[in-house]
Amino acid sequence: MITITDFCSQYELLFSVPDDYDPAILVVKSLIESYPKVDAKLFIGARDVGSNGKINNMVRPYEAAKFNNIVISDTGIKTTPTTLREMVSCLKPDVGLVLQMPYCAPRKGFGAVYQQVYFGTMQARNCLSANACNINCSTGMSCLLRREVLDQAGGLAPFGKYLAEDHFIAEGIRKQGYKVVLSTLPALQNSGNCGISDFHKRLVRWAKLRMTLLPTLILLEPLGESVIQGAAASLAAGYLLDISPLAFFIGHLLIWFLSDYILLRIVQNGPLPFSKFEFLAAWLFRETMAPYILIQGHMTTHVMWRDRKYRVKWGGEVERIPELGETIEDKVEKFSADSGNVATQRSSKKMVEVLNCVAVTS
Structure with a gap:
């Protein structure tokens, strides 16, 4: 998970992993050392605020963020050089949350085509029509929000009890009198699993x-x-x-x-x-x-x-x-098996993409 804050004149990159056994840790540390002038931090260890593991993973960097504008971007989302600039351009004074409509980056195989067709037809039809009718169509894959507005709704932690935290975050922002809008650029899912x-x-x-x-x-x-x-x-x-x-x-x-x-x-x-x-x-x-x-x-x-x-x-x-076998030993074994897998490579690509994106935006 990467959080990007206040990228117009100043910005910071906040990486967050749930525990010490995440295979992305070594990659993120290496890239932070390779870009010493970039204000980037790695948070290791989730805070238990509910059943939602994603919220648990984001609470610490959210509370430590320096700036008001926050982009939440899943690791599996491909960031382009124009993504942040386009999302910022949608953040008008009466807008509290900017969403990217979910879509897919081109990948190989019929499964990839199937997913791209799903998100580009059925999902896009529902999302665009709901947005046009001012119906909550929030997806949390990639979004830009005002921290001060979300704090008025209680901050990030209260949404840990929901699995569809994106829906309730959007509802919380809408209740403060702010609009939720769609960016013109979709969120490009780029997971290796098709x-x-x-x-x-x-x-x-x-x-x-x-x-x-x-x-x-x-x-x-x-x-x-x-x-x-x-x-x-x-x-x-x-x-x-x-x-x-x-x-x-x-x-x-x-x-x-x-x-x-x-x-x-x-x-x-x-x-x-x-x-x-x-x-x-x-x-x-x-x-x-x-x-x-x-x-x-x-x-x-x-x-x-x-x-x-x-x-x-x-x-x-x-x-x-809870399931049987959720022990530290299991996590160590999983870390050893995954240390060289696609997730690690994707984390490396993700940081380089974000750095390039921020450089263009700034």
């Missing part, structure tokens, strides 16, 4: 959280899916207008497909990094899997997040379900 199975677990977790936060979505969300909506509309058209249900359904999917393709091109802001056939395959897979994801969200009694199990309560609060 597995479809792991991605589906994320979707099931999000579906479960949405249902507990906004129970009305239990009925409304399925109606927003192309297959379910198309099937219902086709039956109605056949009964009321004597139109072939199959022909109506095919026309419905074609219009939806073309609309999603146009939206994805807009989000990508240029040619797609994959073929039209790959887009078609990923789009069909996404649309046909959507009902399955929703059903799984209903059926699951808990959610998994970063290899940890949580029980979600109505209203958004979560309770950590």
Whole structure:
């Protein structure tokens, strides 16, 4: 986790890892030594303020931050040279939080294409429409906030009891009379894990959280899916207008497909990094899997997040379900196995990207 504060004329980089066994520690220390003129600090050790491990990891650097404007950026987010400048330009006097709409950086494999299509179509459609209607659509992957405003809502620590802390942070800022807006640049997820199975677990977790936060979505969300909506509309058209249900359904999917393709091109802001056939395959897979994801969200009694199990309560609060084997010895073994993996390399790339970004912005 990296926190960047007050990057217009002065800035600092605050890195935070949960414990002494995180493989990113050696990389961050090495890079801090390589850039001695950069005001950067590494915080080791989380403070337990709730069940949310991300909030626990951020509380210490948040409280130690020198400046009022704070960017929270997940390690897996790719930072471009124009990211910070664009986010700062959106921070008007009446704005308390600037969000980046989640998207994906180009990666290899069908799983990467599938994720990019998901975030560039379904997720983008929901996020943009909710923002246009002044509905909370917050995602915490990459955001810029005013610390003084969040402090009026109690600071960062009170949100540790929620797994969807981004939603409640945005609500806390909105209650202070400030706007929450979207940056024109999306957050580019750049994780090395493009597995479809792991991605589906994320979707099931999000579906479960949405249902507990906004129970009305239990009925409304399925109606927003192309297959379910198309099937219902086709039956109605056949009964009321004597139109072939199959022909109506095919026309419905074609219009939806073309609309999603146009939206994805807009989000990508240029040619797609994959073929039209790959887009078609990923789009069909996404649309046909959507009902399955929703059903799984209903059926699951808990959610998994970063290899940890949580029980979600109505209203958004979560309770950590401890598992066997969570000992220091396990962490040492995991550190030894992960010390040379992709996560370590990603931490190195992340700091270099941020340093380049801050240099351009300043």
